[in-house]
Amino acid sequence: MNASSSLMMIGVGTAGCALARGVRQAFGEDIRLLLADTDAGTGRSDGPFVLLGGDRLSGRGTGGNDVNGRMAAEDSLHALDASLQGVRLAVVVTALGGGTGTGATIEIVKHLRSRAIAATVFATEPFKMEGEERARRARGALPLIAENANGAFFIPLDKLVQGEDNLAEALQRAIGTLASGIALFWRLLEKPGYIRLDVERLLHIVEQAGRARFAAIEAQGPGRAAEILDKLARTPLLARSEGPLQSVLLGILAGDDLRLGECAKLADGVQALAGGKVPFTLATVNDEQTFAGRLCAVVFFFELGAGTADGDAQGKTPRRAARRNAKNGSALAVGPQAQGGRFSNIEATFYNNENLDVPTFIRRGISIES
Secondary structure (H helix, E strand, C coil): CCCCCCEEEEEEHHHHHHHHHHHHHHHCCCCCEEEEECEHHHHHCCCCEEECCHHHHCCECCCCCHHHHHHHHHHHHHHHHHHHCCCCEEEEEEECCCCHHHHHHHHHHHHHHHCCCEEEEEEEECCHHHCHHHHHHHHHHHHHHHCCCCEEEEEEHHHHCCCCCCHHHHHHHHHHHHHHHHHHHHHHHHCCCCCCCCHHHHHHHCCCEEEEEEEEEEEECCCHHHHHHHHHHHCHHHCCCCCCEEEEEEEEEECCCCCHHHHHHHHHHHHHHCCCCCCEEEEEEECHHHHCCEEEEEEEEEEECCCCCCCCCCCCCCHHHHHHHHHHCCCCCCCHHHHCHHHCCCCCCEECCEECCCCHHHHCCCCCCC
Protein backbone atom coordinates (compact mmCIF):
# COMPACT_ATOMS: atom_id res chain seq x y z
CA MET A 1 0.00 0.00 0.00
CA ASN A 2 1.26 3.46 -0.92
CA ALA A 3 0.78 5.34 2.37
CA SER A 4 2.30 8.54 0.94
CA SER A 5 -0.18 8.91 -1.94
CA SER A 6 -2.54 11.90 -1.91
CA LEU A 7 -5.23 9.59 -3.32
CA MET A 8 -7.25 7.32 -1.05
CA MET A 9 -10.00 4.80 -1.69
CA ILE A 10 -12.64 4.46 1.01
CA GLY A 11 -15.01 1.51 1.01
CA VAL A 12 -18.20 2.10 3.03
CA GLY A 13 -20.48 -0.69 4.19
CA THR A 14 -20.11 -4.42 3.60
CA ALA A 15 -20.75 -4.22 -0.15
CA GLY A 16 -18.67 -1.06 -0.53
CA CYS A 17 -15.73 -2.70 1.24
CA ALA A 18 -16.01 -5.74 -1.02
CA LEU A 19 -16.02 -3.44 -4.05
CA ALA A 20 -12.97 -1.55 -2.76
CA ARG A 21 -11.09 -4.83 -2.36
CA GLY A 22 -12.10 -5.74 -5.90
CA VAL A 23 -10.64 -2.47 -7.18
CA ARG A 24 -7.38 -3.12 -5.36
CA GLN A 25 -7.25 -6.64 -6.77
CA ALA A 26 -7.78 -5.27 -10.28
CA PHE A 27 -5.27 -2.43 -9.84
CA GLY A 28 -2.68 -4.01 -7.56
CA GLU A 29 -1.61 -3.55 -3.97
CA ASP A 30 -0.34 -0.01 -4.51
CA ILE A 31 -3.63 1.65 -3.47
CA ARG A 32 -4.06 3.64 -0.30
CA LEU A 33 -7.15 1.98 1.12
CA LEU A 34 -9.49 2.48 4.08
CA LEU A 35 -12.49 0.28 4.90
CA ALA A 36 -15.36 1.46 7.11
CA ASP A 37 -18.37 -0.57 8.26
CA THR A 38 -20.74 -1.06 11.19
CA ASP A 39 -20.27 -4.83 10.96
CA ALA A 40 -17.13 -5.93 12.79
CA GLY A 41 -16.92 -9.01 10.57
CA THR A 42 -15.87 -6.87 7.62
CA GLY A 43 -12.68 -5.94 9.45
CA ARG A 44 -11.51 -9.53 9.64
CA SER A 45 -10.31 -9.31 6.06
CA ASP A 46 -7.18 -7.48 4.98
CA GLY A 47 -6.93 -3.71 4.82
CA PRO A 48 -7.05 -0.83 7.33
CA PHE A 49 -10.48 -0.88 8.96
CA VAL A 50 -12.59 1.54 11.01
CA LEU A 51 -15.56 0.14 12.94
CA LEU A 52 -18.35 2.70 12.75
CA GLY A 53 -20.54 3.21 15.80
CA GLY A 54 -18.93 0.45 17.85
CA ASP A 55 -20.34 1.74 21.14
CA ARG A 56 -23.76 2.30 19.63
CA LEU A 57 -24.18 -0.88 17.56
CA SER A 58 -21.60 -3.24 19.09
CA GLY A 59 -20.26 -4.21 15.68
CA ARG A 60 -23.48 -5.93 14.64
CA GLY A 61 -24.50 -3.68 11.77
CA THR A 62 -27.43 -1.31 11.35
CA GLY A 63 -30.18 -3.81 10.64
CA GLY A 64 -30.81 -1.99 7.37
CA ASN A 65 -31.62 1.30 9.13
CA ASP A 66 -29.89 4.18 7.35
CA VAL A 67 -30.48 6.58 10.25
CA ASN A 68 -28.46 4.21 12.43
CA GLY A 69 -25.82 4.27 9.71
CA ARG A 70 -25.64 8.07 9.80
CA MET A 71 -25.42 8.20 13.59
CA ALA A 72 -22.77 5.45 13.65
CA ALA A 73 -20.66 7.39 11.18
CA GLU A 74 -21.07 10.59 13.19
CA ASP A 75 -19.85 8.73 16.29
CA SER A 76 -16.70 7.59 14.51
CA LEU A 77 -15.61 10.45 12.28
CA HIS A 78 -12.67 11.16 14.58
CA ALA A 79 -11.41 7.62 13.96
CA LEU A 80 -11.18 8.34 10.24
CA ASP A 81 -9.05 11.44 10.65
CA ALA A 82 -5.80 9.64 11.45
CA SER A 83 -6.00 7.84 8.10
CA LEU A 84 -6.83 10.98 6.13
CA GLN A 85 -3.56 12.80 6.67
CA GLY A 86 -2.17 14.13 3.39
CA VAL A 87 -5.21 13.03 1.35
CA ARG A 88 -6.33 15.46 -1.38
CA LEU A 89 -8.79 13.25 -3.25
CA ALA A 90 -10.84 10.41 -1.77
CA VAL A 91 -12.61 7.93 -4.05
CA VAL A 92 -15.56 6.62 -2.05
CA VAL A 93 -17.16 3.34 -3.14
CA THR A 94 -20.43 2.22 -1.63
CA ALA A 95 -23.73 0.46 -2.25
CA LEU A 96 -26.98 2.32 -1.59
CA GLY A 97 -30.17 0.78 -0.25
CA GLY A 98 -28.93 -0.73 3.00
CA GLY A 99 -28.21 0.93 6.32
CA THR A 100 -24.47 1.57 6.41
CA GLY A 101 -23.84 2.18 2.72
CA THR A 102 -26.77 4.60 2.55
CA GLY A 103 -26.46 6.42 5.86
CA ALA A 104 -22.75 6.37 6.67
CA THR A 105 -21.72 7.44 3.16
CA ILE A 106 -23.65 10.69 3.56
CA GLU A 107 -21.82 11.61 6.76
CA ILE A 108 -18.40 10.50 5.52
CA VAL A 109 -18.66 12.57 2.35
CA LYS A 110 -19.80 15.57 4.40
CA HIS A 111 -16.81 15.07 6.70
CA LEU A 112 -14.42 14.92 3.78
CA ARG A 113 -15.83 18.18 2.50
CA SER A 114 -15.38 19.80 5.93
CA ARG A 115 -11.70 18.82 5.80
CA ALA A 116 -11.32 20.30 2.29
CA ILE A 117 -10.72 16.82 0.84
CA ALA A 118 -12.26 16.38 -2.59
CA ALA A 119 -14.51 13.33 -2.88
CA THR A 120 -15.54 11.36 -5.94
CA VAL A 121 -18.26 8.81 -5.15
CA PHE A 122 -19.06 5.60 -7.01
CA ALA A 123 -22.32 4.24 -5.60
CA THR A 124 -24.46 1.37 -6.82
CA GLU A 125 -28.24 1.57 -6.71
CA PRO A 126 -30.14 -1.61 -5.74
CA PHE A 127 -31.67 -4.08 -8.16
CA LYS A 128 -35.38 -3.44 -8.79
CA MET A 129 -36.08 -6.92 -7.47
CA GLU A 130 -34.80 -5.84 -4.04
CA GLY A 131 -38.02 -3.92 -3.44
CA GLU A 132 -39.31 -0.40 -3.01
CA GLU A 133 -37.99 0.04 0.54
CA ARG A 134 -34.35 -0.26 -0.48
CA ALA A 135 -34.98 1.81 -3.60
CA ARG A 136 -36.59 4.55 -1.51
CA ARG A 137 -33.63 4.67 0.88
CA ALA A 138 -31.25 4.92 -2.06
CA ARG A 139 -33.27 7.73 -3.69
CA GLY A 140 -33.25 9.68 -0.45
CA ALA A 141 -29.46 9.48 -0.22
CA LEU A 142 -28.70 10.58 -3.79
CA PRO A 143 -29.09 14.36 -3.36
CA LEU A 144 -27.38 14.37 0.03
CA ILE A 145 -24.32 12.65 -1.43
CA ALA A 146 -24.32 14.70 -4.64
CA GLU A 147 -24.43 18.03 -2.82
CA ASN A 148 -21.26 17.29 -0.86
CA ALA A 149 -19.23 15.31 -3.41
CA ASN A 150 -17.09 16.77 -6.17
CA GLY A 151 -18.38 14.09 -8.50
CA ALA A 152 -21.02 11.40 -7.94
CA PHE A 153 -21.52 8.33 -10.11
CA PHE A 154 -24.75 6.47 -9.32
CA ILE A 155 -24.79 3.11 -11.09
CA PRO A 156 -28.01 1.01 -11.11
CA LEU A 157 -27.04 -2.63 -10.66
CA ASP A 158 -29.67 -3.60 -13.24
CA LYS A 159 -27.52 -1.84 -15.86
CA LEU A 160 -24.40 -3.81 -14.94
CA VAL A 161 -25.94 -7.24 -15.52
CA GLN A 162 -28.67 -8.10 -17.97
CA GLY A 163 -30.03 -11.50 -18.88
CA GLU A 164 -27.91 -13.41 -16.35
CA ASP A 165 -29.49 -16.70 -15.25
CA ASN A 166 -27.31 -17.42 -12.23
CA LEU A 167 -27.72 -14.93 -9.39
CA ALA A 168 -24.30 -15.54 -7.84
CA GLU A 169 -22.57 -15.13 -11.19
CA ALA A 170 -24.59 -11.99 -11.95
CA LEU A 171 -23.59 -10.38 -8.65
CA GLN A 172 -19.96 -11.33 -9.12
CA ARG A 173 -19.97 -9.94 -12.64
CA ALA A 174 -21.53 -6.67 -11.46
CA ILE A 175 -18.84 -6.22 -8.80
CA GLY A 176 -16.10 -7.24 -11.22
CA THR A 177 -17.28 -4.89 -13.98
CA LEU A 178 -17.55 -1.91 -11.67
CA ALA A 179 -14.28 -2.68 -9.88
CA SER A 180 -12.42 -2.93 -13.18
CA GLY A 181 -13.83 0.39 -14.35
CA ILE A 182 -12.87 2.18 -11.12
CA ALA A 183 -9.41 0.58 -11.26
CA LEU A 184 -8.93 2.05 -14.75
CA PHE A 185 -10.03 5.45 -13.42
CA TRP A 186 -7.47 5.08 -10.62
CA ARG A 187 -4.78 4.18 -13.10
CA LEU A 188 -5.55 7.32 -15.11
CA LEU A 189 -4.76 9.38 -12.01
CA GLU A 190 -1.72 7.43 -10.83
CA LYS A 191 0.12 6.40 -13.96
CA PRO A 192 1.93 8.77 -16.35
CA GLY A 193 0.97 9.11 -20.00
CA TYR A 194 1.47 11.41 -22.96
CA ILE A 195 -1.59 13.39 -21.83
CA ARG A 196 -1.76 13.08 -18.07
CA LEU A 197 -4.79 13.44 -15.81
CA ASP A 198 -3.82 14.61 -12.33
CA VAL A 199 -5.95 15.46 -9.32
CA GLU A 200 -6.05 19.20 -9.95
CA ARG A 201 -7.10 18.72 -13.56
CA LEU A 202 -9.84 16.31 -12.53
CA LEU A 203 -11.15 18.69 -9.87
CA HIS A 204 -11.30 21.49 -12.42
CA ILE A 205 -13.36 19.27 -14.74
CA VAL A 206 -15.92 18.33 -12.08
CA GLU A 207 -16.04 21.70 -10.31
CA GLN A 208 -19.62 22.48 -11.38
CA ALA A 209 -20.74 18.93 -12.13
CA GLY A 210 -23.69 17.14 -10.57
CA ARG A 211 -24.40 13.51 -11.28
CA ALA A 212 -22.19 11.66 -13.70
CA ARG A 213 -22.19 8.52 -15.83
CA PHE A 214 -19.28 6.34 -16.79
CA ALA A 215 -18.42 3.23 -18.74
CA ALA A 216 -15.23 1.27 -19.34
CA ILE A 217 -14.72 -0.83 -22.48
CA GLU A 218 -11.77 -2.98 -23.61
CA ALA A 219 -10.93 -4.47 -27.01
CA GLN A 220 -8.07 -6.13 -28.87
CA GLY A 221 -7.14 -6.64 -32.49
CA PRO A 222 -6.88 -4.43 -35.59
CA GLY A 223 -10.38 -2.96 -35.30
CA ARG A 224 -10.30 -2.41 -31.55
CA ALA A 225 -11.09 1.34 -31.59
CA ALA A 226 -14.18 0.81 -33.74
CA GLU A 227 -15.26 -2.08 -31.51
CA ILE A 228 -15.00 0.11 -28.41
CA LEU A 229 -17.10 2.86 -29.99
CA ASP A 230 -19.76 0.34 -30.99
CA LYS A 231 -19.96 -1.00 -27.44
CA LEU A 232 -20.04 2.49 -25.95
CA ALA A 233 -22.97 3.39 -28.19
CA ARG A 234 -24.91 0.36 -26.91
CA THR A 235 -24.06 0.34 -23.20
CA PRO A 236 -26.94 1.34 -20.88
CA LEU A 237 -24.41 2.92 -18.51
CA LEU A 238 -24.13 5.96 -20.80
CA ALA A 239 -27.82 6.16 -21.66
CA ARG A 240 -28.68 9.77 -22.44
CA SER A 241 -30.83 11.80 -20.07
CA GLU A 242 -32.63 15.01 -20.93
CA GLY A 243 -30.31 17.02 -18.70
CA PRO A 244 -27.43 18.88 -20.38
CA LEU A 245 -23.85 17.68 -20.08
CA GLN A 246 -21.30 19.89 -18.38
CA SER A 247 -18.21 18.12 -19.71
CA VAL A 248 -16.84 14.86 -21.09
CA LEU A 249 -13.67 13.02 -20.07
CA LEU A 250 -12.13 10.24 -22.15
CA GLY A 251 -9.33 8.13 -20.74
CA ILE A 252 -7.39 5.89 -23.14
CA LEU A 253 -5.17 3.18 -21.68
CA ALA A 254 -2.95 0.97 -23.85
CA GLY A 255 0.51 -0.46 -24.32
CA ASP A 256 3.29 0.79 -26.56
CA ASP A 257 1.25 -0.10 -29.67
CA LEU A 258 -1.22 2.76 -29.12
CA ARG A 259 -1.64 4.64 -32.42
CA LEU A 260 -2.45 8.29 -32.94
CA GLY A 261 -5.26 7.33 -35.30
CA GLU A 262 -6.89 5.25 -32.56
CA CYS A 263 -6.81 8.20 -30.17
CA ALA A 264 -8.35 10.49 -32.77
CA LYS A 265 -11.04 7.94 -33.69
CA LEU A 266 -12.04 7.41 -30.07
CA ALA A 267 -12.01 11.14 -29.31
CA ASP A 268 -14.23 11.96 -32.29
CA GLY A 269 -16.58 9.07 -31.56
CA VAL A 270 -17.03 9.88 -27.87
CA GLN A 271 -17.68 13.56 -28.61
CA ALA A 272 -20.31 12.48 -31.13
CA LEU A 273 -21.95 10.25 -28.49
CA ALA A 274 -22.08 13.24 -26.16
CA GLY A 275 -23.86 15.29 -28.78
CA GLY A 276 -20.93 17.54 -29.64
CA LYS A 277 -20.21 21.10 -28.47
CA VAL A 278 -19.46 19.89 -24.92
CA PRO A 279 -16.13 20.68 -23.19
CA PHE A 280 -13.95 17.64 -23.80
CA THR A 281 -10.83 16.37 -22.03
CA LEU A 282 -8.55 13.57 -23.18
CA ALA A 283 -6.13 11.66 -20.96
CA THR A 284 -3.87 8.74 -21.87
CA VAL A 285 -1.89 6.08 -20.04
CA ASN A 286 0.83 4.04 -21.72
CA ASP A 287 1.66 0.93 -19.73
CA GLU A 288 3.09 -1.91 -21.79
CA GLN A 289 3.32 -4.27 -18.85
CA THR A 290 -0.37 -3.98 -18.01
CA PHE A 291 -2.01 -3.29 -21.37
CA ALA A 292 0.15 -5.07 -23.96
CA GLY A 293 -2.06 -5.69 -27.00
CA ARG A 294 -5.11 -4.19 -25.27
CA LEU A 295 -6.94 -0.92 -25.76
CA CYS A 296 -9.14 0.36 -22.92
CA ALA A 297 -11.40 3.40 -22.92
CA VAL A 298 -12.99 4.94 -19.83
CA VAL A 299 -15.68 7.52 -20.59
CA PHE A 300 -17.18 10.00 -18.13
CA PHE A 301 -20.24 12.13 -18.86
CA PHE A 302 -20.55 14.88 -16.24
CA GLU A 303 -23.99 16.45 -16.02
CA LEU A 304 -24.61 20.02 -14.97
CA GLY A 305 -25.13 20.36 -11.23
CA ALA A 306 -28.46 21.51 -9.89
CA GLY A 307 -28.76 25.26 -10.18
CA THR A 308 -26.06 25.71 -12.85
CA ALA A 309 -28.23 25.24 -15.93
CA ASP A 310 -31.53 26.89 -15.11
CA GLY A 311 -30.89 28.57 -11.77
CA ASP A 312 -30.28 32.22 -11.02
CA ALA A 313 -27.06 33.84 -9.85
CA GLN A 314 -27.60 32.53 -6.32
CA GLY A 315 -27.72 28.95 -7.55
CA LYS A 316 -31.44 28.49 -6.90
CA THR A 317 -33.14 25.75 -8.86
CA PRO A 318 -36.40 26.84 -10.52
CA ARG A 319 -39.46 24.68 -10.88
CA ARG A 320 -38.58 23.80 -14.48
CA ALA A 321 -35.26 22.25 -13.43
CA ALA A 322 -36.91 20.39 -10.57
CA ARG A 323 -39.44 18.88 -12.94
CA ARG A 324 -36.72 17.85 -15.38
CA ASN A 325 -34.63 16.18 -12.68
CA ALA A 326 -37.63 14.36 -11.22
CA LYS A 327 -38.66 13.12 -14.64
CA ASN A 328 -35.15 11.84 -15.31
CA GLY A 329 -34.87 10.24 -11.90
CA SER A 330 -31.72 12.25 -11.26
CA ALA A 331 -30.44 13.58 -7.98
CA LEU A 332 -31.50 17.13 -7.26
CA ALA A 333 -29.17 18.89 -4.84
CA VAL A 334 -31.27 20.68 -2.26
CA GLY A 335 -28.68 21.20 0.46
CA PRO A 336 -26.04 23.88 0.99
CA GLN A 337 -24.95 24.19 -2.64
CA ALA A 338 -28.46 24.48 -4.02
CA GLN A 339 -30.23 26.49 -1.36
CA GLY A 340 -27.55 28.66 0.22
CA GLY A 341 -28.53 31.59 2.44
CA ARG A 342 -29.42 31.24 6.09
CA PHE A 343 -30.36 27.55 5.76
CA SER A 344 -27.01 26.47 4.31
CA ASN A 345 -25.76 24.93 7.56
CA ILE A 346 -29.02 23.35 8.72
CA GLU A 347 -29.02 19.57 9.13
CA ALA A 348 -31.48 17.52 7.10
CA THR A 349 -34.72 16.46 8.83
CA PHE A 350 -35.42 12.72 8.96
CA TYR A 351 -38.66 10.93 9.83
CA ASN A 352 -39.20 7.19 9.39
CA ASN A 353 -35.85 7.04 7.56
CA GLU A 354 -36.98 9.67 5.03
CA ASN A 355 -35.23 12.98 4.41
CA LEU A 356 -38.10 15.46 4.63
CA ASP A 357 -35.94 18.21 3.12
CA VAL A 358 -36.13 16.38 -0.21
CA PRO A 359 -39.41 17.16 -2.02
CA THR A 360 -41.94 14.34 -1.83
CA PHE A 361 -42.16 13.86 -5.60
CA ILE A 362 -38.40 13.24 -5.71
CA ARG A 363 -38.39 10.90 -2.69
CA ARG A 364 -41.23 8.87 -4.21
CA GLY A 365 -39.90 8.97 -7.78
CA ILE A 366 -43.08 10.64 -9.05
CA SER A 367 -42.84 12.13 -12.53
CA ILE A 368 -44.24 15.65 -12.88
CA GLU A 369 -44.93 16.56 -16.47
CA SER A 370 -44.06 20.07 -17.60
